[in-house]
Amino acid sequence: MRRFFLIAVPYAWLLVLFLIPFVIVLKISLSDTALSIPPYTPTLDFSGGWAGLKAFFSALDLENFWFLTSDDLYWKAYLSSVWIAVASTLLALFVGYPIAYGMAQARDEWRPTLMMLVILPFWTSFLIRVYSWMGILSQEGFLNQFLLWTGIISEPLIILNTNTAVYVGIVYTYLPFMILPIYAALEKLDASLLEAAEDLGCSRIQAFWLVTVPLSKNGIIAGCFLVFIPALGEFVIPSLLGGSQTLMIGKVLWEEFFNNRDWPVASAVAVILLMILIIPIILFQRNEQKQREAEQ
Amino acid sequence: MRRFSWFNATSLTLGFAFLYIPMIILILYSFNASKLVTVWAGFSTRWYGELLQNEAFLNAAWVTLKVAVASSTIATVLGTMAAYVMVRAGRFSGRTLFSGMIYAPLVMPEVITGLSLLLLFIGIGLDRGIVTIILAHTTFSMCYVSVVVSSRLVSFDRSLEEAALDLGCSPFEAFRLVTLPIIAPAVISGWLLAFTLSLDDLVIASFTSGPSATTLPIKIFSAVRLGVSPEINALSTIMIAIVTVAVITASFVSKRASVRQQAEEKAAVRATG
Incomplete structure:
Protein backbone atom coordinates (compact mmCIF):
# COMPACT_ATOMS: atom_id res chain seq x y z
CA MET A 1 0.00 0.00 0.00
CA ARG A 2 2.73 2.40 1.04
CA ARG A 3 4.81 1.37 -1.93
CA PHE A 4 1.85 1.98 -4.21
CA PHE A 5 1.42 5.47 -2.79
CA LEU A 6 5.12 6.21 -3.15
CA ILE A 7 5.06 5.26 -6.81
CA ALA A 8 1.63 6.69 -7.62
CA VAL A 9 2.12 10.28 -6.46
CA PRO A 10 5.14 11.28 -8.59
CA TYR A 11 3.86 9.05 -11.40
CA ALA A 12 0.46 10.74 -11.50
CA TRP A 13 2.07 14.19 -11.29
CA LEU A 14 4.27 13.53 -14.30
CA LEU A 15 1.45 11.92 -16.26
CA VAL A 16 -0.85 14.89 -15.77
CA LEU A 17 1.71 17.67 -16.08
CA PHE A 18 4.17 16.21 -18.53
CA LEU A 19 2.72 13.46 -20.70
CA ILE A 20 -0.86 14.67 -21.14
CA PRO A 21 0.22 18.23 -22.09
CA PHE A 22 2.34 16.60 -24.72
CA VAL A 23 -0.55 14.61 -26.14
CA ILE A 24 -2.52 17.87 -26.26
CA VAL A 25 0.25 19.53 -28.30
CA LEU A 26 0.21 16.58 -30.69
CA LYS A 27 -3.56 16.78 -31.01
CA ILE A 28 -3.63 20.52 -31.60
CA SER A 29 -0.88 20.21 -34.21
CA LEU A 30 -3.35 18.06 -36.17
CA SER A 31 -6.23 20.51 -35.73
CA ASP A 32 -7.20 23.50 -37.83
CA THR A 33 -6.86 27.14 -36.93
CA ALA A 34 -10.22 28.77 -36.19
CA LEU A 35 -11.48 32.15 -35.10
CA SER A 36 -12.90 30.97 -31.81
CA ILE A 37 -11.97 30.38 -28.20
CA PRO A 38 -9.89 28.22 -28.03
CA PRO A 39 -8.59 29.19 -31.47
CA TYR A 40 -8.61 25.75 -33.09
CA THR A 41 -11.04 23.11 -34.23
CA PRO A 42 -12.18 20.40 -33.58
CA THR A 43 -12.48 20.32 -29.81
CA LEU A 44 -13.00 17.04 -28.07
CA ASP A 45 -16.60 16.68 -26.92
CA PHE A 46 -17.55 13.48 -25.15
CA SER A 47 -21.28 14.29 -25.17
CA GLY A 48 -21.37 13.33 -28.85
CA GLY A 49 -20.69 9.71 -27.91
CA TRP A 50 -19.04 7.31 -30.34
CA ALA A 51 -20.13 9.23 -33.43
CA GLY A 52 -18.79 12.47 -31.97
CA LEU A 53 -15.48 10.79 -31.23
CA LYS A 54 -15.30 9.47 -34.77
CA ALA A 55 -16.06 12.91 -36.19
CA PHE A 56 -13.34 14.33 -33.94
CA PHE A 57 -10.67 11.96 -35.20
CA SER A 58 -11.67 12.31 -38.82
CA ALA A 59 -11.31 16.09 -38.53
CA LEU A 60 -7.63 15.75 -37.57
CA ASP A 61 -5.18 15.99 -40.43
CA LEU A 62 -1.59 16.79 -41.32
CA GLU A 63 -2.47 20.13 -42.91
CA ASN A 64 -0.25 22.18 -40.55
CA PHE A 65 2.72 20.00 -41.34
CA TRP A 66 2.15 20.51 -45.07
CA PHE A 67 1.96 24.20 -44.36
CA LEU A 68 5.35 24.06 -42.59
CA THR A 69 6.97 22.45 -45.62
CA SER A 70 5.37 24.86 -48.08
CA ASP A 71 6.41 28.06 -46.30
CA ASP A 72 10.19 28.34 -46.53
CA LEU A 73 10.37 30.39 -43.32
CA TYR A 74 10.00 27.22 -41.28
CA TRP A 75 12.44 24.85 -42.88
CA LYS A 76 14.95 27.68 -43.12
CA ALA A 77 14.47 28.27 -39.40
CA TYR A 78 15.04 24.57 -38.63
CA LEU A 79 18.15 24.45 -40.82
CA SER A 80 19.55 27.64 -39.38
CA SER A 81 18.86 26.46 -35.80
CA VAL A 82 20.73 23.23 -36.47
CA TRP A 83 23.57 25.17 -38.10
CA ILE A 84 23.82 27.72 -35.28
CA ALA A 85 23.71 24.94 -32.68
CA VAL A 86 26.40 22.90 -34.46
CA ALA A 87 28.68 25.90 -35.01
CA SER A 88 28.40 27.14 -31.45
CA THR A 89 28.92 23.62 -30.08
CA LEU A 90 32.19 23.38 -32.02
CA LEU A 91 33.20 26.85 -30.85
CA ALA A 92 32.42 25.88 -27.26
CA LEU A 93 34.57 22.76 -27.67
CA PHE A 94 37.37 24.89 -29.04
CA VAL A 95 37.16 27.32 -26.12
CA GLY A 96 36.30 24.77 -23.44
CA TYR A 97 38.87 22.06 -24.12
CA PRO A 98 41.95 24.14 -23.26
CA ILE A 99 40.26 25.32 -20.06
CA ALA A 100 39.36 21.76 -19.02
CA TYR A 101 42.88 20.66 -19.95
CA GLY A 102 44.44 23.45 -17.90
CA MET A 103 42.23 22.54 -14.94
CA ALA A 104 43.17 18.88 -15.12
CA GLN A 105 46.86 19.82 -15.22
CA ALA A 106 46.61 22.29 -12.36
CA ARG A 107 47.99 21.50 -8.92
CA ASP A 108 45.66 19.43 -6.74
CA GLU A 109 45.06 22.16 -4.18
CA TRP A 110 43.91 24.51 -6.94
CA ARG A 111 41.34 22.21 -8.48
CA PRO A 112 38.39 22.71 -6.09
CA THR A 113 38.68 26.49 -6.56
CA LEU A 114 38.85 26.15 -10.33
CA MET A 115 35.82 23.84 -10.27
CA MET A 116 33.95 26.38 -8.18
CA LEU A 117 34.86 29.12 -10.67
CA VAL A 118 33.40 27.06 -13.52
CA ILE A 119 30.23 26.14 -11.64
CA LEU A 120 29.49 29.59 -10.21
CA PRO A 121 28.33 31.16 -13.51
CA PHE A 122 26.00 28.20 -13.99
CA TRP A 123 24.12 29.18 -10.82
CA THR A 124 23.92 32.81 -11.83
CA SER A 125 20.85 33.86 -13.74
CA PHE A 126 20.95 32.78 -17.35
CA LEU A 127 19.04 35.87 -18.41
CA ILE A 128 21.54 38.18 -16.71
CA ARG A 129 24.49 36.40 -18.30
CA VAL A 130 22.98 36.83 -21.76
CA TYR A 131 22.07 40.43 -20.98
CA SER A 132 25.63 41.23 -19.85
CA TRP A 133 26.78 40.80 -23.46
CA MET A 134 24.37 43.42 -24.77
CA GLY A 135 26.45 46.20 -23.23
CA ILE A 136 29.68 44.67 -24.53
CA LEU A 137 28.71 43.96 -28.11
CA SER A 138 26.61 47.01 -28.95
CA GLN A 139 27.90 49.60 -31.37
CA GLU A 140 29.05 51.97 -28.64
CA GLY A 141 29.75 49.02 -26.34
CA PHE A 142 32.87 48.08 -24.44
CA LEU A 143 34.35 45.82 -27.11
CA ASN A 144 34.11 48.51 -29.76
CA GLN A 145 35.42 51.16 -27.36
CA PHE A 146 38.39 48.93 -26.58
CA LEU A 147 39.14 48.08 -30.22
CA LEU A 148 38.83 51.72 -31.31
CA TRP A 149 41.12 52.75 -28.46
CA THR A 150 43.80 50.24 -29.44
CA GLY A 151 43.51 51.39 -33.04
CA ILE A 152 42.77 47.91 -34.44
CA ILE A 153 39.62 49.24 -36.04
CA SER A 154 38.64 52.74 -37.08
CA GLU A 155 34.91 52.13 -37.45
CA PRO A 156 32.80 50.42 -34.77
CA LEU A 157 31.91 46.84 -35.65
CA ILE A 158 28.28 45.81 -35.80
CA ILE A 159 28.07 42.66 -33.70
CA LEU A 160 24.95 42.94 -31.56
CA ASN A 161 21.82 41.77 -33.37
CA THR A 162 23.77 39.52 -35.71
CA ASN A 163 24.37 35.77 -35.70
CA THR A 164 27.89 36.36 -34.38
CA ALA A 165 26.41 37.71 -31.15
CA VAL A 166 24.24 34.58 -30.93
CA TYR A 167 27.33 32.35 -31.20
CA VAL A 168 29.06 34.36 -28.49
CA GLY A 169 25.98 34.12 -26.27
CA ILE A 170 25.58 30.36 -26.66
CA VAL A 171 29.28 29.65 -26.13
CA TYR A 172 29.34 31.89 -23.07
CA THR A 173 26.24 30.52 -21.35
CA TYR A 174 26.80 26.82 -22.09
CA LEU A 175 30.59 26.75 -21.63
CA PRO A 176 30.40 25.11 -18.16
CA PHE A 177 28.47 22.19 -19.71
CA MET A 178 31.34 21.67 -22.13
CA ILE A 179 34.14 22.10 -19.58
CA LEU A 180 32.87 19.82 -16.81
CA PRO A 181 32.53 16.49 -18.67
CA ILE A 182 35.84 17.01 -20.48
CA TYR A 183 37.53 17.87 -17.20
CA ALA A 184 36.04 14.74 -15.62
CA ALA A 185 37.50 12.62 -18.43
CA LEU A 186 40.91 14.34 -18.38
CA GLU A 187 41.20 14.13 -14.63
CA LYS A 188 41.00 10.34 -14.74
CA LEU A 189 43.68 10.17 -17.38
CA ASP A 190 46.74 8.25 -16.27
CA ALA A 191 49.80 10.49 -16.68
CA SER A 192 52.08 7.47 -17.09
CA LEU A 193 50.45 6.80 -20.46
CA LEU A 194 51.72 10.15 -21.68
CA GLU A 195 55.18 9.40 -20.32
CA ALA A 196 55.10 6.07 -22.09
CA ALA A 197 54.16 7.77 -25.35
CA GLU A 198 57.01 10.23 -24.94
CA ASP A 199 59.44 7.45 -24.08
CA LEU A 200 58.38 5.68 -27.24
CA GLY A 201 59.37 8.73 -29.24
CA CYS A 202 56.22 10.84 -29.51
CA SER A 203 56.60 14.56 -29.30
CA ARG A 204 54.37 16.21 -26.69
CA ILE A 205 51.99 17.37 -29.39
CA GLN A 206 51.84 13.90 -30.92
CA ALA A 207 51.24 12.40 -27.49
CA PHE A 208 48.39 14.85 -26.97
CA TRP A 209 46.68 13.87 -30.24
CA LEU A 210 47.37 10.15 -29.96
CA VAL A 211 46.74 9.64 -26.23
CA THR A 212 44.98 12.53 -24.50
CA VAL A 213 42.34 13.33 -27.11
CA PRO A 214 41.22 9.72 -27.72
CA LEU A 215 41.04 9.05 -23.98
CA SER A 216 38.91 12.15 -23.38
CA LYS A 217 36.58 11.23 -26.27
CA ASN A 218 33.65 10.38 -24.02
CA GLY A 219 33.91 13.70 -22.23
CA ILE A 220 34.04 15.53 -25.56
CA ILE A 221 30.96 13.71 -26.83
CA ALA A 222 29.02 14.32 -23.62
CA GLY A 223 29.98 18.00 -23.58
CA CYS A 224 28.98 18.48 -27.21
CA PHE A 225 25.54 16.98 -26.64
CA LEU A 226 25.03 19.00 -23.47
CA VAL A 227 25.65 22.18 -25.46
CA PHE A 228 23.93 21.15 -28.70
CA ILE A 229 20.62 19.92 -27.25
CA PRO A 230 19.64 23.07 -25.32
CA ALA A 231 21.13 25.38 -27.98
CA LEU A 232 18.86 23.96 -30.67
CA GLY A 233 15.64 25.11 -29.00
CA GLU A 234 17.12 28.28 -27.52
CA PHE A 235 14.84 31.32 -27.29
CA VAL A 236 16.41 33.91 -24.97
CA ILE A 237 19.77 34.21 -26.71
CA PRO A 238 18.51 34.76 -30.28
CA SER A 239 15.84 37.17 -29.10
CA LEU A 240 18.20 39.35 -27.03
CA LEU A 241 21.46 39.10 -28.98
CA GLY A 242 20.26 38.07 -32.43
CA GLY A 243 18.79 40.34 -35.05
CA SER A 244 15.68 40.23 -37.15
CA GLN A 245 17.46 38.00 -39.66
CA THR A 246 18.47 35.49 -36.98
CA LEU A 247 16.20 32.53 -37.54
CA MET A 248 15.96 30.07 -34.70
CA ILE A 249 13.08 27.71 -34.26
CA GLY A 250 12.50 28.47 -30.57
CA LYS A 251 11.96 32.10 -31.49
CA VAL A 252 9.68 31.19 -34.40
CA LEU A 253 7.54 29.02 -32.12
CA TRP A 254 7.28 31.81 -29.55
CA GLU A 255 6.26 34.37 -32.18
CA GLU A 256 3.81 31.99 -33.82
CA PHE A 257 2.12 31.51 -30.49
CA PHE A 258 2.26 34.95 -28.87
CA ASN A 259 2.25 37.27 -31.90
CA ASN A 260 0.30 35.36 -34.55
CA ARG A 261 -1.85 33.42 -32.06
CA ASP A 262 -1.70 30.45 -34.38
CA TRP A 263 -1.80 27.59 -31.89
CA PRO A 264 -2.01 24.68 -34.35
CA VAL A 265 1.03 25.88 -36.32
CA ALA A 266 2.98 26.58 -33.10
CA SER A 267 2.17 23.02 -31.96
CA ALA A 268 3.27 21.55 -35.28
CA VAL A 269 6.54 23.51 -35.02
CA ALA A 270 7.03 22.02 -31.53
CA VAL A 271 6.33 18.47 -32.71
CA ILE A 272 8.90 18.70 -35.51
CA LEU A 273 11.50 20.31 -33.24
CA LEU A 274 11.09 17.38 -30.89
CA MET A 275 11.45 14.89 -33.72
CA ILE A 276 14.73 16.55 -34.68
CA LEU A 277 15.91 16.50 -31.05
CA ILE A 278 15.16 12.83 -30.52
CA ILE A 279 18.14 11.83 -32.69
CA PRO A 280 20.85 13.57 -30.62
CA ILE A 281 19.10 12.61 -27.39
CA ILE A 282 19.15 8.90 -28.25
CA LEU A 283 22.77 9.14 -29.39
CA PHE A 284 23.67 10.91 -26.15
CA GLN A 285 21.98 8.28 -24.00
CA ARG A 286 23.73 5.51 -25.91
CA ASN A 287 27.07 7.21 -25.30
CA GLU A 288 26.33 7.55 -21.57
CA GLN A 289 25.30 3.92 -21.34
CA LYS A 290 28.41 2.71 -23.13
CA GLN A 291 30.50 4.73 -20.75
CA ARG A 292 28.74 3.28 -17.72
CA GLU A 293 29.24 -0.25 -19.04
CA ALA A 294 32.90 0.47 -19.69
CA GLU A 295 33.34 1.66 -16.13
CA GLN A 296 31.82 -1.43 -14.60
CA MET B 1 55.68 16.41 -10.56
CA ARG B 2 53.45 18.58 -12.67
CA ARG B 3 55.44 21.21 -14.49
CA PHE B 4 54.29 24.77 -14.73
CA ILE B 27 28.65 45.04 -11.64
CA LEU B 28 31.01 48.01 -12.10
CA TYR B 29 28.60 49.90 -14.33
CA SER B 30 25.72 49.38 -11.94
CA PHE B 31 27.53 52.00 -9.81
CA ASN B 32 27.79 54.41 -12.72
CA ALA B 33 26.26 57.84 -12.17
CA SER B 34 25.37 58.36 -15.81
CA LYS B 35 22.24 57.11 -17.50
CA LEU B 36 24.41 56.33 -20.53
CA VAL B 37 25.33 52.77 -19.76
CA THR B 38 28.67 52.64 -21.54
CA VAL B 39 30.12 55.96 -20.41
CA TRP B 40 31.63 56.17 -16.93
CA ALA B 41 30.55 59.33 -15.07
CA GLY B 42 31.58 58.70 -11.50
CA PHE B 43 30.49 56.47 -8.65
CA SER B 44 26.89 56.52 -7.51
CA THR B 45 24.35 54.23 -5.88
CA ARG B 46 21.51 56.12 -7.55
CA TRP B 47 20.22 53.12 -9.54
CA TYR B 48 19.90 51.01 -6.44
CA GLY B 49 17.80 53.73 -4.90
CA GLU B 50 15.57 53.95 -7.94
CA LEU B 51 15.26 50.19 -8.02
CA LEU B 52 13.97 50.10 -4.46
CA GLN B 53 11.35 52.70 -5.39
CA ASN B 54 10.15 50.70 -8.36
CA GLU B 55 6.90 49.04 -7.21
CA ALA B 56 6.61 46.86 -10.31
CA PHE B 57 10.02 45.28 -9.78
CA LEU B 58 9.43 44.76 -6.08
CA ASN B 59 6.09 43.08 -6.73
CA ALA B 60 7.61 40.86 -9.38
CA ALA B 61 10.46 39.96 -7.02
CA TRP B 62 7.95 38.99 -4.35
CA VAL B 63 5.96 36.80 -6.77
CA THR B 64 9.18 35.17 -7.98
CA LEU B 65 10.26 34.39 -4.45
CA LYS B 66 6.90 32.85 -3.54
CA VAL B 67 6.90 30.74 -6.70
CA ALA B 68 10.48 29.62 -6.11
CA VAL B 69 9.97 28.64 -2.47
CA ALA B 70 6.70 26.79 -3.14
CA SER B 71 7.78 25.01 -6.32
CA SER B 72 11.20 23.98 -5.05
CA THR B 73 9.74 22.59 -1.82
CA ILE B 74 7.06 20.53 -3.58
CA ALA B 75 9.61 19.50 -6.21
CA THR B 76 12.01 18.31 -3.51
CA VAL B 77 9.36 16.08 -1.92
CA LEU B 78 8.18 14.68 -5.26
CA GLY B 79 11.69 14.39 -6.67
CA THR B 80 12.98 12.55 -3.60
CA MET B 81 10.01 10.16 -3.82
CA ALA B 82 10.71 9.62 -7.51
CA ALA B 83 14.40 8.99 -6.84
CA TYR B 84 13.53 6.49 -4.13
CA VAL B 85 11.15 4.72 -6.50
CA MET B 86 13.77 4.60 -9.26
CA VAL B 87 16.54 3.25 -7.06
CA ARG B 88 14.73 1.15 -4.44
CA ALA B 89 11.26 0.13 -5.59
CA GLY B 90 12.45 -2.60 -7.96
CA ARG B 91 10.24 -3.59 -10.84
CA PHE B 92 6.73 -2.32 -11.36
CA SER B 93 4.62 -2.00 -14.43
CA GLY B 94 5.24 1.24 -16.29
CA ARG B 95 8.74 1.67 -14.89
CA THR B 96 10.19 2.48 -18.31
CA LEU B 97 7.60 5.18 -18.90
CA PHE B 98 8.28 6.54 -15.41
CA SER B 99 12.03 6.85 -15.94
CA GLY B 100 11.39 8.33 -19.37
CA MET B 101 9.17 10.99 -17.84
CA ILE B 102 11.88 11.78 -15.27
CA TYR B 103 14.62 12.25 -17.85
CA ALA B 104 12.66 13.78 -20.73
CA PRO B 105 12.00 17.19 -19.09
CA LEU B 106 15.76 17.62 -18.59
CA VAL B 107 16.35 17.75 -22.33
CA GLY B 125 -9.92 25.82 -17.64
CA LEU B 126 -7.38 26.68 -14.94
CA ASP B 127 -6.85 30.44 -14.71
CA ARG B 128 -3.26 31.39 -15.32
CA GLY B 129 -1.47 33.01 -12.40
CA ILE B 130 0.86 32.16 -9.57
CA VAL B 131 -0.59 28.64 -9.12
CA THR B 132 0.03 27.62 -12.71
CA ILE B 133 3.63 28.89 -12.58
CA ILE B 134 4.19 26.87 -9.40
CA LEU B 135 2.76 23.74 -11.04
CA ALA B 136 4.94 24.24 -14.12
CA HIS B 137 8.13 24.89 -12.17
CA THR B 138 7.52 21.96 -9.85
CA THR B 139 7.16 19.63 -12.82
CA PHE B 140 10.51 20.34 -14.43
CA SER B 141 12.50 20.91 -11.27
CA MET B 142 11.33 17.67 -9.58
CA CYS B 143 13.17 15.84 -12.36
CA TYR B 144 16.42 17.66 -11.53
CA VAL B 145 15.93 16.91 -7.83
CA SER B 146 15.34 13.25 -8.55
CA VAL B 147 18.53 12.99 -10.62
CA VAL B 148 20.59 14.62 -7.83
CA VAL B 149 19.04 12.53 -5.07
CA SER B 150 19.17 9.22 -6.93
CA SER B 151 22.89 9.60 -7.59
CA ARG B 152 23.35 9.79 -3.81
CA LEU B 153 20.95 6.90 -3.15
CA VAL B 154 22.85 4.67 -5.57
CA SER B 155 26.16 5.33 -3.85
CA PHE B 156 25.15 4.67 -0.27
CA ASP B 157 25.42 1.40 1.60
CA ARG B 158 22.08 -0.35 1.53
CA PHE B 172 9.04 4.61 7.12
CA GLU B 173 11.08 4.83 10.33
CA ALA B 174 14.05 3.33 8.53
CA PHE B 175 13.71 5.99 5.87
CA ARG B 176 13.34 8.82 8.37
CA LEU B 177 16.06 7.69 10.79
CA VAL B 178 18.65 6.20 8.44
CA THR B 179 18.13 7.05 4.80
CA LEU B 180 17.02 10.65 5.08
CA PRO B 181 19.94 11.85 7.23
CA ILE B 182 22.36 10.19 4.82
CA ILE B 183 20.84 11.62 1.65
CA ALA B 184 20.15 15.01 3.30
CA PRO B 185 23.02 16.87 1.58
CA ALA B 186 21.74 15.67 -1.81
CA VAL B 187 18.17 16.62 -0.89
CA ILE B 188 19.34 20.09 0.13
CA SER B 189 21.36 20.61 -3.02
CA SER B 198 12.67 28.57 -10.66
CA LEU B 199 14.20 32.01 -9.94
CA ASP B 200 15.88 31.90 -13.31
CA ASP B 201 13.13 30.68 -15.57
CA LEU B 202 11.80 33.07 -18.18
CA VAL B 203 10.35 30.95 -20.96
CA ILE B 204 8.12 28.54 -19.04
CA ALA B 205 6.93 31.31 -16.72
CA SER B 206 6.03 33.49 -19.72
CA PHE B 207 3.81 30.76 -21.12
CA THR B 208 2.16 29.78 -17.84
CA SER B 209 1.74 33.16 -16.13
CA GLY B 210 -1.29 35.35 -16.46
CA PRO B 211 -1.77 39.09 -16.15
CA SER B 212 -2.18 38.69 -12.38
CA ALA B 213 1.32 37.31 -11.84
CA THR B 214 4.53 38.63 -13.39
CA THR B 215 7.84 37.17 -12.30
CA LEU B 216 11.15 39.01 -12.14
CA PRO B 217 12.68 37.34 -15.24
CA ILE B 218 9.60 38.29 -17.29
CA LYS B 219 9.96 41.86 -16.05
CA ILE B 220 13.70 41.93 -16.74
CA PHE B 221 13.22 40.44 -20.19
CA SER B 222 10.67 43.01 -21.28
CA ALA B 223 12.91 45.80 -19.94
CA VAL B 224 16.15 44.63 -21.57
CA ARG B 225 14.50 43.98 -24.92
CA LEU B 226 14.61 47.74 -25.31
CA GLY B 227 18.33 47.86 -24.51
CA VAL B 228 20.75 48.05 -21.60
CA SER B 229 19.50 49.96 -18.58
CA PRO B 230 21.35 50.99 -15.42
CA GLU B 231 18.47 49.86 -13.20
CA ILE B 232 18.70 46.34 -14.60
CA ASN B 233 22.45 46.45 -14.00
CA ALA B 234 21.78 47.23 -10.35
CA LEU B 235 19.21 44.46 -10.10
CA SER B 236 21.60 41.99 -11.77
CA THR B 237 24.35 42.93 -9.33
CA ILE B 238 22.10 42.21 -6.37
CA MET B 239 21.14 38.84 -7.84
CA ILE B 240 24.74 37.92 -8.65
CA ALA B 241 25.79 38.86 -5.10
CA ILE B 242 23.08 36.70 -3.52
CA VAL B 243 23.91 33.70 -5.70
CA THR B 244 27.66 34.01 -5.10
CA VAL B 245 27.29 34.15 -1.33
CA ALA B 246 24.77 31.28 -1.37
CA VAL B 247 26.85 29.00 -3.59
CA ILE B 248 30.07 29.55 -1.68
CA GLN B 261 29.08 11.78 7.04
CA GLN B 262 31.50 9.57 5.19
CA ALA B 263 33.44 9.15 8.39
CA GLU B 264 30.26 8.24 10.28
CA GLU B 265 29.15 5.84 7.58
CA LYS B 266 32.49 4.10 7.63
CA ALA B 267 32.42 3.90 11.40
CA ALA B 268 28.89 2.45 11.31
CA VAL B 269 29.84 -0.16 8.73
CA ARG B 270 32.89 -1.11 10.75
CA ALA B 271 30.80 -1.38 13.92
CA THR B 272 28.14 -3.56 12.26
CA GLY B 273 30.64 -5.65 10.30
Missing part, protein backbone atom coordinates in the same frame (compact mmCIF):
# COMPACT_ATOMS: atom_id res chain seq x y z
CA SER B 5 53.18 25.32 -18.28
CA TRP B 6 52.69 28.65 -19.96
CA PHE B 7 50.11 27.14 -22.25
CA ASN B 8 47.91 25.97 -19.37
CA ALA B 9 48.30 29.19 -17.44
CA THR B 10 47.31 31.23 -20.50
CA SER B 11 44.32 29.12 -21.40
CA LEU B 12 43.03 29.20 -17.81
CA THR B 13 43.54 32.96 -17.55
CA LEU B 14 41.84 33.68 -20.87
CA GLY B 15 39.06 31.18 -20.17
CA PHE B 16 38.18 32.60 -16.79
CA ALA B 17 38.51 36.13 -18.11
CA PHE B 18 35.94 35.24 -20.75
CA LEU B 19 33.62 33.76 -18.11
CA TYR B 20 33.93 36.61 -15.63
CA ILE B 21 34.66 39.89 -17.43
CA PRO B 22 31.07 40.37 -18.69
CA MET B 23 29.73 40.04 -15.16
CA ILE B 24 32.43 42.25 -13.68
CA ILE B 25 31.63 45.00 -16.20
CA LEU B 26 27.94 44.65 -15.35
CA MET B 108 13.02 19.18 -23.44
CA PRO B 109 13.32 22.66 -24.97
CA GLU B 110 11.71 25.18 -22.64
CA VAL B 111 9.48 26.56 -25.38
CA ILE B 112 7.88 23.13 -25.81
CA THR B 113 7.41 22.52 -22.08
CA GLY B 114 5.89 25.98 -21.72
CA LEU B 115 3.59 25.62 -24.71
CA SER B 116 2.35 22.17 -23.68
CA LEU B 117 1.62 23.22 -20.10
CA LEU B 118 -0.19 26.32 -21.25
CA LEU B 119 -2.37 24.25 -23.57
CA LEU B 120 -3.15 21.91 -20.67
CA PHE B 121 -4.11 24.77 -18.33
CA ILE B 122 -6.36 26.27 -20.98
CA GLY B 123 -7.81 22.85 -21.75
CA ILE B 124 -8.86 22.21 -18.15
CA SER B 159 22.94 -2.64 4.40
CA LEU B 160 22.44 0.28 6.80
CA GLU B 161 18.77 0.43 5.82
CA GLU B 162 18.46 -3.31 6.09
CA ALA B 163 20.04 -3.25 9.54
CA ALA B 164 17.43 -0.71 10.67
CA LEU B 165 14.66 -2.94 9.35
CA ASP B 166 16.18 -5.99 11.10
CA LEU B 167 16.31 -4.04 14.34
CA GLY B 168 12.57 -3.49 14.17
CA CYS B 169 12.10 -0.19 12.36
CA SER B 170 9.11 0.16 10.09
CA PRO B 171 10.06 1.02 6.49
CA GLY B 190 18.36 19.36 -4.99
CA TRP B 191 16.22 21.97 -3.29
CA LEU B 192 18.78 24.69 -4.03
CA LEU B 193 18.95 23.62 -7.66
CA ALA B 194 15.16 23.66 -7.96
CA PHE B 195 15.06 27.05 -6.26
CA THR B 196 17.56 28.66 -8.63
CA LEU B 197 15.97 27.03 -11.67
CA THR B 249 28.35 28.99 1.68
CA ALA B 250 26.54 25.91 0.41
CA SER B 251 29.70 24.37 -0.95
CA PHE B 252 31.53 24.86 2.36
CA VAL B 253 28.63 23.47 4.36
CA SER B 254 28.11 20.48 2.12
CA LYS B 255 31.81 19.70 2.01
CA ARG B 256 32.03 19.62 5.79
CA ALA B 257 28.83 17.62 6.05
CA SER B 258 29.94 15.06 3.49
CA VAL B 259 33.34 14.61 5.10
CA ARG B 260 31.70 14.07 8.48
